[in-house]
Amino acid sequence: MHSNIPLSTIYILVRAGAATEPTALASLVEPTPTKFPKCDRTFVSRGGTSNGTFTAPELHNPYNQSRQCLYTFLAAPGQRVLVEFRTFDLRGKPPDGAALGELPACMHEYMDIYSEMASLETGELVNSAFGGRYCGPIPPRRRVSLHRAVALAFFTDLTYTPPTLFYGIYRFINATEYEVGTPVPNTLCSFVIDASKRKQGLLLSPTYPGIYPKDITCNFQFVGQPGQRIRLEFRDFDLFFGGPHCPFDWVRVYDGPDNTSAIIGTYCGQQRNLVLYSSDERLLVTFFTLPRAANTQNRGFKGIFEFSESFVKLDFISKHDAEHIRGSECDQKILSKKESSGFVYHPNYPFPYIQKVVCRYFIYGMQDSQNLERVRLEFQNFSIPKGENPKPDTCPDGYLKVYLRGQEATDSYDKHDAELCGDGENSPAFPPQLISDGPRLVLVFSSGELQGRGFKAKYTFETEYRVPGTAAPGGECAFTYRSEAKKRGEFNSPRYPSNYPSHTNCTYTLVATPNEQVTVVFDHFKVRADAWNATAGLYGGATCSEDWVEAWWTGREGTRVPLGRWCGLATPGPLQSPRGALGLLIALHTDYEAVASGFKARYVFEPAKSIFGDCGGNVSGSPWGIVSSPRYPLPYEAPARGAASRVCNWFITAKPGRRLLLNFDHFAVEGHLTERGCPAAVLRLWYESPGPPLELCGEKAPGDRWQYLSSSNSIRLSFIIADKSVGAAGWRAIWTEVTVGVGEECPEACGGACLPPGALCSGLPHCAGQQKSPRCVAASGQAAARAVLVVLSLVLAAPH
Numbered sequence: 119m120h121s122n123i124p125l126s127t128i129y130i131l132v133r134a135g136a137a138t139e140p141t142a143l144a145s146l147v148e149p150t151p152t153k154f155p156k157c158d159r160t161f162v163s164r165g166g167t168s169n170g171t172f173t174a175p176e177l178h179n180p181y182n183q184s185r186q187c188l189y190t191f192l193a194a195p196g197q198r199v200l201v202e203f204r205t206f207d208l209r210g211k212p213p214d215g216a217a218l219g220e221l222p223a224c225m226h227e228y229m230d231i232y233s234e235m236a237s238l239e240t241g242e243l244v245n246s247a248f249g250g251r252y253c254g255p256i257p258p259r260r261r262v263s264l265h266r267a268v269a270l271a272f273f274t275d276l277t278y279t280p281p282t283l284f285y286g287i288y289r290f291i292n293a294t295e296y297e298v299g300t301p302v303p304n305t306l307c308s309f310v311i312d313a314s315k316r317k318q319g320l321l322l323s324p325t326y327p328g329i330y331p332k333d334i335t336c337n338f339q340f341v342g343q344p345g346q347r348i349r350l351e352f353r354d355f356d357l358f359f360g361g362p363h364c365p366f367d368w369v370r371v372y373d374g375p376d377n378t379s380a381i382i383g384t385y386c387g388q389q390r391n392l393v394l395y396s397s398d399e400r401l402l403v404t405f406f407t408l409p410r411a412a413n414t415q416n417r418g419f420k421g422i423f424e425f426s427e428s429f430v431k432l433d434f435i436s437k438h439d440a441e442h443i444r445g446s447e448c449d450q451k452i453l454s455k456k457e458s459s460g461f462v463y464h465p466n467y468p469f470p471y472i473q474k475v476v477c478r479y480f481i482y483g484m485q486d487s488q489n490l491e492r493v494r495l496e497f498q499n500f501s502i503p504k505g506e507n508p509k510p511d512t513c514p515d516g517y518l519k520v521y522l523r524g525q526e527a528t529d530s531y532d533k534h535d536a537e538l539c540g541d542g543e544n545s546p547a548f549p550p551q552l553i554s555d556g557p558r559l560v561l562v563f564s565s566g567e568l569q570g571r572g573f574k575a576k577y578t579f580e581t582e583y584r585v586p587g588t589a590a591p592g593g594e595c596a597f598t599y600r601s602e603a604k605k606r607g608e609f610n611s612p613r614y615p616s617n618y619p620s621h622t623n624c625t626y627t628l629v630a631t632p633n634e635q636v637t638v639v640f641d642h643f644k645v646r647a648d649a650w651n652a653t654a655g656l657y658g659g660a661t662c663s664e665d666w667v668e669a670w671w672t673g674r675e676g677t678r679v680p681l682g683r684w685c686g687l688a689t690p691g692p693l694q695s696p697r698g699a700l701g702l703l704i705a706l707h708t709d710y711e712a713v714a715s716g717f718k719a720r721y722v723f724e725p726a727k728s729i730f731g732d733c734g735g736n737v738s739g740s741p742w743g744i745v746s747s748p749r750y751p752l753p754y755e756a757p758a759r760g761a762a763s764r765v766c767n768w769f770i771t772a773k774p775g776r777r778l779l780l781n782f783d784h785f786a787v788e789g790h791l792t793e794r795g796c797p798a799a800v801l802r803l804w805y806e807s808p809g810p811p812l813e814l815c816g817e818k819a820p821g822d823r824w825q826y827l828s829s830s831n832s833i834r835l836s837f838i839i840a841d842k843s844v845g846a847a848g849w850r851a852i853w854t855e856v857t858v859g860v861g862e863e864c865p866e867a868c869g870g871a872c873l874p875p876g877a878l879c880s881g882l883p884h885c886a887g888q889q890k891s892p893r894c895v896a897a898s899g900q901a902a903a904r905a906v907l908v909v910l911s912l913v914l915a916a917p918h
Contacts, residue, residue: 157187163194163290174272174283182275189270190238191263191288198293199268200328201233203257203286209276210253224253229284230271234264234331247331257284259415262291262328264306296322298338307336313343313399313425321350323405323418330357330367330418333409339375340423342399347429349447350401352392352421358414359387369419372402373444382445394445395429430475434467436460448477454484454491454579461498464563464572471516471572475565480526483557483579488620488713490613492582493559494593495520497548501541501571513539516566518573522554531562541570557582581619583612587626595624595706601631601723606762611706611716614642618708618716626704627672628695628721635726636701637762638693639840640797642718643667646711647686661685665708667717669693672700680810681802688792689717691800691813692763692840697726722762731765734835738771741855741874742884745770747787747801747837747848754799756843764839772831772855779854779871780805780833782824783883786847789815798843804834811836823886827856827871854884 157175175187191199210224231249252258261268268288298321299311307324321338323330340348350371360366364386371394372379379402382394405419430448435441439460443449448465462479464471483491502516520536538549552559559577580593587597587609595612609626611618630636646665662685669690670678684690695701706716730736733748745768747754757764772778780803789796796815803812805828818824826833833853856871857864864872868885877884 157185159187159189161189161191161288163192163197163199165194165197167290167292169287169289171285171287173281173285174279176281177274177279179275179277179279182277184273184275185279187272189272191268192238193263193266193290193293195266196293197290198266198296199233199263200260200289200291201262201268201270201286202260202288203284205282205285206252206257207255207283208253209274209283224251227274227276227279228253228272229258230273231258231261232269232271233261233325233328235267235269236265238267238269247333249329259417260328262325264325264331295320296324298322302337302339305337306334307405308338310339310341311423312341313346317426318422318424321403321419321421321423323420326418326420327354328417329415330407332407332414334405334407336405338403338405340396340401340403340425341375342396342401342425343427344399345427346399346425347427347447348396348399348401349424349426349429350394350396350403350421351423352389352419354417354420355385355389355392356416356418357386357388358416367407367414367416368405370404370406371445372404373397374402375400376402377404380444395447397432397442397444399425428472430465430472430477434463434465436462443478443480446478448475449480450477451480451482452577453482456484456489457491457579457581459576459578461574461576462561463574465565467572467574470569471563471565473565473567473569475563477563479561479563481559481561481577483554483582485557487617490582490584490616490619491557491579493554493557494578494580495552495559495575496578497573497575499571499574500538500548502539502565502573503541503568503570504539505568513537515539515568516570517564519562519564520552521558521560521562522552522556524556524558526558526560534562581612581622583624584614585610585612585624585626595622596627597625598627598629599721600629601634601636606720606722608718608720610718611645614716614718616715617713618706620708620713621710622706622708624706626706628701628703628723630695630699630701630723632674632698633726634723635697635699636695636721636723637840638669638702638704638719638721639762639842640689640692640717640719640795641842642715643684643689643795643797644687644714645685645706645716646708646714648712664711665706665714668705668707670703671695672703674698674700678703682810682813684795686792687794689789689795689797691789691796691802691815692798692838694763694765694838697729724762727765729767731767731836734766734768734837736769736771737853742877742880742882743770743853744850744882745835745853746850750848750850751784752848753845754839754843754848755845757839757841762841766835766837768835770833770835770853774831775857776831776855777858777871778805778828778831778833779856779868779873779884780826780828780851781854781883781886782818782849782851783886784847785814785816785818785824785849787815787817787849788843788846791816797840799837799839799846801849802836802838804836805829825869825886827858827869852882852884 157177159172161170172189177185179185191201193199208227208229210227229252232246233249234247298319299309302308302310324334324336325331342348358367364384368384368386370384371382373382373396374380432442435450440450440452443451465475465477466472481493483493502518504513505515508514516539518538519534522535525533583595585597586607587599590596597609599607612622612624628636645667647662648664662683666683666685667690668683669681671681672678681693682690693702737743748766770778787801788798796813799815801814803814803826805826807829854877855874858871866873866878868888873884
């Protein structure tokens with residue numbers, strides 16, 4: 119060990135240790151103290167238990183000369199010294215920023231302490247660790263000598279020192295309790311504790327309860343008999359706390375014979391209720407302190423140890439699925455291997471359990487950016503006796519407490535979700551099935567005084583979707599929403615608002631009664647689409663090839679009509695099942711790659727409307743016509759208060775063999791096809807068969823061509839306005855019967871279709887971007903000339 123002894127103390131220590139005059143060391147001290155009557159005191163043990171008190175010397179010093187007094191305490195062989203101050207009020211003052219016990223500190227009156235001297239021989243203190251310098255009103259912590267001696271060096275240059283300046287007690291104590299086992303040769307504080315020599319005893323830091331030394335390493339090696347385990351309980355633990363990883367002073371416990379064994383834990387600071395068990399008959403405890411100045415005031419540790427064959431055998435813990443938690447008597451942890459399952463048992467299974475044992479079971483499902491699981495627990499055996507005449511719904515002896523909500527993370531073991539006991543006589547044979555609320559389920563088994571047959575339970579890790587609704591009984595990601603159960607509600611992608619898991623397929627089935635329709639509105643939508651190459655309004659396999667949401671109308675005969683596939687930020691427009699349909703089916707598909715936050719939607723079951731909805735109708739028997747949003751050219755409005763949506767359905771039919779050309783000359787509906795989709799309002803256009811409809815929203819620029827040619831003689835338009843709509847200018851479209859590829863003469867063509875006679879002269883924009891026909895211009899001129907002649911003839915024929 120290295121010394122930090124101040125020179126002002128060296129003179130008096132050498133003088134006290136030798137009968138001669140001061141040595142050359144004294145000449146290093148300035149100023150040299152003037153010879154005064156000696157004020158040193160020596161306390162020597164004569165063997166046996168003894169104690170006493172000491173006080174400050176009474177000193178008169180009118181010229182403020184330096185005075186030093188040495189108090190030495192020397193124990194007999196087999197003893198140590200304990201020194202403790204009861205009052206302390208030295209008049210020196212530490213400079214700003216100096217920590218207690220550090221140098222430099224305390225200018226005019228102070229106490230230096232040495233408690234690690236091997237003897238009082240001349241020069242010993244020069245090689246001894248300096249224990250700190252103290253002044254002011256705060257007394258030093260108690261000291262226990264590392265060997266047999268303690269020295270206190272009191273310094274003052276004040277005019278008067280009263281005997282009340284400090285007061286303390288000393289005791290000579292038995293040193294054998296610090297020899298916890300067989301000393302390891304050439305070490306200061308390392309021992310081998312052999313069960314054949316001592317099955318139980320004390321474990322103390324080298325100078326407990328005094329401040330522990332700096333710059334030491336102590337090893338306590340426990341060696342038991344085969345079949346034994348070691349229990350270590352720290353009754354007091356006080357080390358310097360340098361942070362959660364204990365970078366300075368620490369106690370480290372190894373689950374085996376040496377420091378290559380698995381570490382149970384590294385501890386510092388203040389610990390309470392620290393009880394540790396070895397896994398077998400070997401254990402190593404290492405106490406380490408840094409070499410540094412005396413700036414800590416911690417007392418170390420006191421513990422008790424015990425070797426025993428009666429501690430719980432660990433063979434009841436499954437070797438394949440579970441792992442014993444090192445340091446515990448019988449706690450175990452079970453980590454999911456992705457939807458895996460297994461069994462947990464009581465200690466000593468298959469035999470009756472041992473009394474007065476507490477074991478904890480930490481059953482943890484997966485929880486990361488890709489996975490979220492829950493735990494299902496089903497009992498197959500259960501018998502924890504209640505004893506005679508128990509009160510109802512109580513477990514007066516043994517119990518199995520269940521925690522389903524992660525209470526162990528905050529040590530809230532008093533807030534259990536269930537407390538189970540009984541043996542089937544006055545209670546059900548087995549407890550009910552338990553399902554965790556989240557990824558963790560914890561059991562705490564306390565066997566009590568009575569003995570029972572214990573329990574066996576099967577655990578199953580299931581993917582936790584965190585989706586409201588009626589879940590599928592098999593645990594797959596399938597949820598049902600029935601009108602009979604709830605008229606309105608919400609559903610979402612798994613784990614929303616967290617990211618949904620990869621490699622998942624989920625379905626959401628909404629079932630209406632025969633006289634109802636169901637409306638679904640999406641309030642959030644973000645589905646991964648790294649390779650998204652969306653063309654406005656086109657949704658399908660070419661657009662969404664990674665993760666996507668799909669929707670169908672469902673019929674009561676099991677039929678399905680596709681409504682679309684969506685991904686990226688393109689929120690689906692409001693959905694409504696048609697009159698007479700069973701409802702809606704919505705599906706989420708995710709691949710093996712990255713994920714996103716998914717979606718949140720709400721549904722409403724309402725009385726069925728007509729097939730046209732709130733407006734719309736059947737259109738046929740005319741070569742052309744106009745359809746437009748409600749109130750056009752005024753803006754369309756949101757639904758009536760309390761209604762989920764406003765819907766308008768148009769069914770336009772041409773003559774057999776003809777097709778329909780639809781041209782939008784004005785279009786302004788809330789949303790943007792590629793940037794945010796159509797969450798508040800959407801116009802769906804069925805013009806190609808088979809296939810899902812085209813979704814339209816956003817705003818058409820004057821120069822854009824929004825023109826569509828049907829694949830048959832009918833089209834359908836469905837305009838749905840959700841309750842969150844704020845309205846917009848609306849839209850107008852001109853539909854026209856056309857012929858395609860029939861070989862007849864086509865005086866006016868548009869996009870590969872032949873317009874009917876007179877269409878271009880109707881004044882309507884049947885064809886996007888097409889100018890007025892010259893024939894219409896000539897015809898209109900001839901008609902005007904004829905009108906002029908008629909007027910002239912009438913004028914001439916009039917009587918004058």
